[in-house]
Amino acid sequence: xxxxxxxxxxxxxxxxxxxxxxxxxxxxxxxxxxxxxxxxxxxxxxxxxxxxxxxxxxxxxxxxxxxxxxxxxxxxxxxxxxxxx
Amino acid sequence: xxxxxxxxxxxxxxxxxxxxxxxxxxxxxxxxxxxxxxxxxxxxxxxxxxxxxxxxxxxxxxxxxxxxxxxxxxxxxxxxxxxxxxxxxxxxxxxxxxxxxxxxxxxxxxxxxxxxxxxxxxxxxxxxxxxxxxxxxxxxxxxxxxxxxxxxxxxxxxxxxxxxxxxxxxxxxxxxxxxxxxxxxxxxxxxxxxxxxxxxxxxxxxxxxxxxxxxxxxxxxxxxxxxxxxxxxxxxxxxxxxxxxxxxxxxxxxxxxxxxxxxxxxxxxxxxxxxxxxxxxxxxxxxxxxxxxxxxxxxxxxxxxxxxxxxxxxxxxxxxxxxxxxxxxxxxxxxxxxxxxxxxxxxxxxxxxxxxxxxxxxxxxxxxxxxxxxxxxxxxxxxxxxxxxxxxxxxxxxxxxxxxxxxxxxxxxxxxxxxxxxxxxxxxxxxxxxxxxxxxxxxxxxxxxxxxxxxxxxxxxxxxxxxxxxxxxxxxxxxxx
Numbered sequence: 001x002x003x004x005x006x007x008x009x010x011x012x013x014x015x016x017x018x019x020x021x022x023x024x025x026x027x028x029x030x031x032x033x034x035x036x037x038x039x040x041x042x043x044x045x046x047x048x049x050x051x052x053x054x055x056x057x058x059x060x061x062x063x064x065x066x067x068x069x070x071x072x073x074x075x076x077x078x079x080x081x082x083x084x085x
Numbered sequence: 086x087x088x089x090x091x092x093x094x095x096x097x098x099x100x101x102x103x104x105x106x107x108x109x110x111x112x113x114x115x116x117x118x119x120x121x122x123x124x125x126x127x128x129x130x131x132x133x134x135x136x137x138x139x140x141x142x143x144x145x146x147x148x149x150x151x152x153x154x155x156x157x158x159x160x161x162x163x164x165x166x167x168x169x170x171x172x173x174x175x176x177x178x179x180x181x182x183x184x185x186x187x188x189x190x191x192x193x194x195x196x197x198x199x200x201x202x203x204x205x206x207x208x209x210x211x212x213x214x215x216x217x218x219x220x221x222x223x224x225x226x227x228x229x230x231x232x233x234x235x236x237x238x239x240x241x242x243x244x245x246x247x248x249x250x251x252x253x254x255x256x257x258x259x260x261x262x263x264x265x266x267x268x269x270x271x272x273x274x275x276x277x278x279x280x281x282x283x284x285x286x287x288x289x290x291x292x293x294x295x296x297x298x299x300x301x302x303x304x305x306x307x308x309x310x311x312x313x314x315x316x317x318x319x320x321x322x323x324x325x326x327x328x329x330x331x332x333x334x335x336x337x338x339x340x341x342x343x344x345x346x347x348x349x350x351x352x353x354x355x356x357x358x359x360x361x362x363x364x365x366x367x368x369x370x371x372x373x374x375x376x377x378x379x380x381x382x383x384x385x386x387x388x389x390x391x392x393x394x395x396x397x398x399x400x401x402x403x404x405x406x407x408x409x410x411x412x413x414x415x416x417x418x419x420x421x422x423x424x425x426x427x428x429x430x431x432x433x434x435x436x437x438x439x440x441x442x443x444x445x446x447x448x449x450x451x452x453x454x455x456x457x458x459x460x461x462x463x464x465x466x467x468x469x470x471x472x473x474x475x476x477x478x479x480x481x482x483x484x485x486x487x488x489x490x491x492x493x494x495x496x497x498x499x500x501x502x503x504x505x506x507x508x509x510x511x512x513x514x515x516x517x518x519x520x521x522x523x524x525x526x527x528x529x530x531x532x533x534x535x536x537x538x539x540x541x542x543x544x545x546x547x548x549x550x551x552x553x554x555x556x557x558x559x560x561x562x563x564x565x566x
Contacts, residue, residue, distance in 0.1 A: 001374055003464040007474040019317045022397055024404035029474030033378055035331040036324040054326040060472030
């Protein structure tokens with residue numbers, strides 16, 4: 001089981017789901033085994049609805065960055081400052 | 086005569102719409118506590134005894150937390166085992182640290198081989214085996230039940246506060262590891278709570294040829310038809326990249342799909358025949374790898390305000406920064422008995438070749454799984470040093486402790502003698518008093534002199550006269566230092 005590094009970004013803290021299971025939180029690099037995952041966030045109001053990723057070839061200093069954005073001001077917190085990777 | 090009789094199947098179906106309940110959880114709610122994972126190898130009573138020695142030794146070390154002294158043994162969250170190691174692992178999971186004092190008189194002192202031998206030649210036993218469709222492995226199961234488990238079932242093991250036990254057997258048809266866990270039993274639509282603990286231990290230790298396999302039915306087709314396929318299986322089996330990125334997990338998904346009689350299955354599995362778990366991985370490390378992060382991972386308790394749920398895994402807890410110290414203790418009772426092949430000028434006979442055909446592939450497979458764990462722990466250690474993207478796992482410390490007779494120092498006459506004696510202990514269900522004493526000395530020395538065990542004690546501020554701080558820090562370097 002080789003470990004990869006994934007950084008999912010979103011303007012607020014949300015649970016990151018891989019194949020429907022919580023694996024960590026947005027805006028903090030997390031570790032996952034090398035594999036293909038369907039990435040979603042907990043709750044709704046974000047875009048795209050899901051991202052199918054092939055998680056490989058990452059490192060601690062260069063995680064794979066997967067951005068999500070709020071769908072609308074009503075559905076998220078688009079106005080808040082977004083953390084940088 | 087006996088082989089021609091009906092086979093006795095050992096498992097029970099789930100009731101309609103029922104699933105196996107998981108009542109245990111790995112407690113990661115206290116950041117100051119280490120999480121300790123343990124694997125116990127195969128090796129008959131030699132493995133059971135070495136596991137017992139190491140667990141008893143771990144129990145002696147205590148640290149101060151929340152105004153109280155807490156033993157390191159109470160931080161063992163997961164125990165994975167095969168074969169002889171499963172005897173002590175299941176005993177520890179069932180009775181806890183308090184039961185360790187009973188293990189020697191109940192199992193290590195009696196002459197179990199003689200008991201099995203007397204049973205095997207008893208005509209009444211023959212008759213009973215014949216009419217019930219049982220076999221010699223059932224005598225071993227009875228022995229475990231009578232001496233240790235007293236008719237208790239996995240319901241008694243699967244209770245809050247108990248460590249997450251993974252008894253591993255080998256599926257004879259596929260060669261896959263089959264762990265006696267609730268989620269795996271869901272795959273075969275079978276009720277784990279009703280399963281006697283002794284059946285799981287016997288399945289984990291059914292040495293091929295010596296014993297017949299333990300037989301199970303797969304109830305998926307008859308009792309759980311039309312179940313939806315879990316998303317993780319669908320993603321792996323239908324994913325474009327999954328078979329290339331992580332073939333192991335792809336195969337895990339395929340095996341789960343086969344067991345569940347899912348769509349496009351590779352094999353139709355209606356019956357399962359289990360042999361010794363050591364055939365697929367004699368160190369039981371596979372179970373630990375799966376429990377850290379896989380769909381079969383142990384659930385966790387992370388406490389309030391952690392943001393984690395019970396469905397999260399140990400890797401998730403690492404990602405959330407809930408675990409700061411992770412210790413993995415692998416107890417390897419492999420005996421490398423001396424042979425004279427290399428000093429003999431004549432070709433080895435059939436007996437020698439049969440032994441090589443059995444042991445070399447097992448050692449090779451075990452070494453491969455062990456390497457996977459080494460790589461994982463090295464990566465987790467490196468992660469503790471921090472990285473880009475504000476990771477919460479920064480500061481993580483990893484303690485990889487392997488107890489192995491090969492680590493007894495040849496330069497030390499006492500340790501060299503112990504190593505030779507330990508390597509000569511046969512793989513039986515009986516162990517002599519002298520050999521128990523060899524294992525008590527060897528197990529204690531091996532644990533004490535391991536740099537990562539010393540480092541764990543050092544970092545937990547546990548005092549011990551054998552700790553060499555410089556040796557521990559050099560031999561167990563942490564990226565987070």
